Amino acid sequence: MGLFDALRGQFIDVIEWLDDTQDTLAYRFERQGNEIKNGAKLIVRPGQTAVFVNEGQVADEFGEGTYTLSTQNLPILTTLKSWPHGFNSPFKAEVYFFNTRQFTGLKWGTPHPITLRDPELGPVRLRAFGTYSMRIGHAATLLRQLISTNPSFETDDAADQLRAFMTTHFAEWIGKGTVGVYDLAAHYSQIGDAMRVALQPDFAQYGLEVMHILIESVSLPPEVEAAIDKRTQMGILGDMNRYTQFQAANAIEASAKNPGGGNPALDLAMGIAMGNQLQNSFAPPAPNNGGASGGTPPPLPQAAWFIGVNGKQEGPFDLAALAQKQLAPETLVWKQGMAGWEAAGSVTELASVLAPVPPPLPK
Numbered sequence: 001m002g003l004f005d006a007l008r009g010q011f012i013d014v015i016e017w018l019d020d021t022q023d024t025l026a027y028r029f030e031r032q033g034n035e036i037k038n039g040a041k042l043i044v045r046p047g048q049t050a051v052f053v054n055e056g057q058v059a060d061e062f063g064e065g066t067y068t069l070s071t072q073n074l075p076i077l078t079t080l081k082s083w084p085h086g087f088n089s090p091f092k093a094e095v096y097f098f099n100t101r102q103f104t105g106l107k108w109g110t111p112h113p114i115t116l117r118d119p120e121l122g123p124v125r126l127r128a129f130g131t132y133s134m135r136i137g138h139a140a141t142l143l144r145q146l147i148s149t150n151p152s153f154e155t156d157d158a159a160d161q162l163r164a165f166m167t168t169h170f171a172e173w174i175g176k177g178t179v180g181v182y183d184l185a186a187h188y189s190q191i192g193d194a195m196r197v198a199l200q201p202d203f204a205q206y207g208l209e210v211m212h213i214l215i216e217s218v219s220l221p222p223e224v225e226a227a228i229d230k231r232t233q234m235g236i237l238g239d240m241n242r243y244t245q246f247q248a249a250n251a252i253e254a255s256a257k258n259p260g261g262g263n264p265a266l267d268l269a270m271g272i273a274m275g276n277q278l279q280n281s282f283a284p285p286a287p288n289n290g291g292a293s294g295g296t297p298p299p300l301p302q303a304a305w306f307i308g309v310n311g312k313q314e315g316p317f318d319l320a321a322l323a324q325k326q327l328a329p330e331t332l333v334w335k336q337g338m339a340g341w342e343a344a345g346s347v348t349e350l351a352s353v354l355a356p357v358p359p360p361l362p363k
Contacts, residue, residue: 014040014041015029015043015095016042026142026153028096031095044065048099049063051139053143098142098143102134102211109128110170113221114174118180121180125221132212134203134211138204138207142208145206158206165199165203166213304316305335307327308333319350327353329345330345
């Protein structure tokens with residue numbers, strides 16, 4: 001920088017920062033020799049904070065507003081340094097502007113799958129992705145802990161460390177196993193709120209404050225998702241016969257889309273098999289007219305009994321199964337047609353299945 005620039009710097013009396021970015025947390029105001037003219041104007045706009053640093057020590061901090069800089073209204077700077085007079089500027093200090101607005105839409109995610117034990121699926125690996133928002137809570141702390149002498153500081157400069165905090169707390173919450181994989185989507189808000197509370201001390205040590213954490217998706221490995229999709233298909237189809245028909249139809253459709261590349265004999269066989277299956281599935285059941293084989297109707301089902309054991313209902317049982325239970329006369333029983341639960345000893349029909357009661361011991 002030439003002599004003309006140095007002279008011009010002495011007459012610049014407005015210190016301000018107009019941020020045209022969306023991710024800058026802090027910016028150091030550039031001046032020739034860090035010289036600030038006595039009586040200069042400091043403009044701190046809404047959503048900003050200005051911090052003066054003199055010889056590596058935080059001197060003053062200003063909120064939004066317009067200030068006239070002089071030794072009279074900078075008492076801390078005045079005590080730190082005896083100011084010369086004349087052509088040289090009475091202020092030689094660094095000015096850092098901080099953006100205190102909320103920074104939204106910041107991405108976070110698990111760099112590696114997290115292994116946990118799911119109560120239904122067993123050991124599984126999960127990955128999670130989402131967004132979070134934060135803001136500067138204490139500018140001087142951020143300056144001391146992360147910025148130091150950097151001329152500017154963006155959200156990406158702290159993103160790796162902040163994402164590491166989030167991954168750790170997400171793994172701790174999900175590792176407790178209180179919610180199954182199938183039910184995680186219903187607890188996204190709960191997980192985000194728990195993570196936000198747990199992350200506040202981690203962010204505060206850098207002068208930051210986490211405002212919101214959103215979970216967009218929790219995903220399983222592709223092969224596990226494919227198995228779940230197959231299981232869902234089988235559940236919709238209902239039985240293996242229909243599943244076989246569905247697979248055969250898909251194979252025929254795929255073969256039709258690839259003329260000349262299929263196997264005509266295989267296609268014919270699959271078509272015949274599918275036709276037989278359709279015929280069998282829609283054919284009415286053959287009547288049982290008791291022909292030469294002497295077919296007889298099946299025996300009538302025995303009455304279904306329910307019993308109460310330790311306050312819990314068990315059953316239904318037929319009489320043969322009740323005989324294995326060794327019912328006591330005071331055991332509560334019920335079947336369809338009874339008005340309510342009754343003691344087994346009062347039901348004449350169950351006399352044959354009650355456990356024998358020994359006579360009293362001789363005196």
